[in-house]
Amino acid sequence: MARIALLSNPRSSGNRSLLPRVRSFCAEHNDIFHYEVEHVDQIGVALRTIALVQPSVLVINGGDGTVQAALTELYHGGHFGDAIPPVAVLPNGKTNLIALDLGAGGDPIVALERVLELVRTDMVPHIVSRALIALTDGSAQKPVLGMFLGGAGLADTMLFCRHKIYPLGLPNGFSHLLTAMAAMFSILFGLRAAFLPPRPKHMTISVVRHGQIQGRFAFLMVTTLQRLLLKGQLPNTAGPVGALQLMVIERRRSALLRALFAAVIGKLGKYRMAGVHLEHGDEIRIEGEHSNVILDGELFQTSSGHPIVLKPTAPVPFLRLAA
The missing domain is CATH 3.40.50.10330 (Probable inorganic polyphosphate/atp-NAD kinase; domain 1)
Structure with a gap:
């Protein structure tokens, strides 16, 4: 064997x-x-x-x-x-x-x-x-499973990197840095250009039993991983919590700077901040008109009347290599 x-x-x-x-x-x-x-x-x-x-x-x-x-x-x-x-x-x-x-x-x-x-x-x-994320988009196909979903401005930035930066043949680390700088430049100065990531579309995000947020978002992440982007962690909550972890940052200069500063000092997620939303849930719905989301590299789009629905699966065993 x-x-x-x-x-x-x-x-x-x-x-x-x-x-x-x-x-x-x-x-x-x-x-x-x-x-x-x-x-x-x-x-x-x-x-x-x-x-x-x-x-x-x-x-x-x-x-x-x-x-x-x-x-x-x-x-x-x-x-x-x-x-x-x-x-x-x-x-x-x-x-x-x-x-x-x-x-x-x-x-x-x-x-x-x-x-x-x-x-x-x-x-x-x-x-x-x-747990894995089970994604359905209104089609008759079986749910697609993954562990990290990026949406809104994050998905648009990932696609910008994939189609505009990676073809330049630069090292991955430098490509990611260049992409992040372009995204930050676009948000901080409100500029639009072919060499910058596009402005994200309006969307509605619902965490069942926790509420709903609407708007244009610079950053949308749903994951079952323990290590989050931006070194974030979700706040502790009393009682059972959902397996899906959600982080949303509104597309406002003040919200983004606040989140980045909190990430640098290791405080992101440890207290509530205006424009930064962190939640646990067992069902998350993403609605909008042709908004992009990417689940572990695979692209999906919202459409009118057909929200993208995310639910956790039963846990799957993984082997952790760190000591």
């Missing part, structure tokens, strides 16, 4: 240079079952095959789209029955938010070595549970 099943997508941008090293590493360790797919449509067949070897850990090596497709198929496909193996995610792709939340940063081979180390000992202290 293979201790580790590694699912790789060679077409992921990060794998163009990484995959030869991954293949060499797997060739040296016969307790790793390595399965490569050429397209995300093949992930269902891949997981069906992987289930036959009964791995102790499933490792995903690909970009955000690969991780999102694998999690969706893992949850809906039923290939492992009630015994879903813990999932680890190698740092790959452009953003790596899920990998970072699970303690996998830096060199993907080092992360894979860490998985191998843990699987050979007692993994139990390193297994954590995370």
Whole structure:
């Protein structure tokens, strides 16, 4: 029985240079079952095959789209029955938010070595549970699952980075910095130009049993991850809270500066601020006319009469690599 099943997508941008090293590493360790797919449509067949070897850990090596497709198929496909193996995610792709939340940063081979180390000992202290976000948009298709959703100005900025900045061939870190500066410049000075992210559309966000907010937002995030963007954390609340974490920053100069300052000093989420909304919920509705949201790399749009609805799934086991 293979201790580790590694699912790789060679077409992921990060794998163009990484995959030869991954293949060499797997060739040296016969307790790793390595399965490569050429397209995300093949992930269902891949997981069906992987289930036959009964791995102790499933490792995903690909970009955000690969991780999102694998999690969706893992949850809906039923290939492992009630015994879903813990999932680890190698740092790959452009953003790596899920990998970072699970303690996998830096060199993907080092992360894979860490998985191998843990699987050979007692993994139990390193297994954590995370709910997934189930997204429906009014279509007849089954819910799409992921762990991080960006919307409003954040989604528009992510698309601006994807279509305008990444093609320049700059390093990822510098691309993200340049994009953030362009977004800040646009909001702080109220400018519109082809070389700046567009102005976000008006939308309505409803957290069932918690209320509703409307307007244009510079930042909209829904996640089940523990490590939030901007180093934020949600305020503690008495009693049970929802699994979905929501952060919304209104598209006003004062609100954005207030949120950024609080993030720098480590206070974001520790107290209420005007124009900054942080909530927990078990159902979130996003409504608007052609507003963009991105769930783990996959783009969705709101439409009139068909809100995007987000709900948490039952928890899925993940392998945390940090000590």
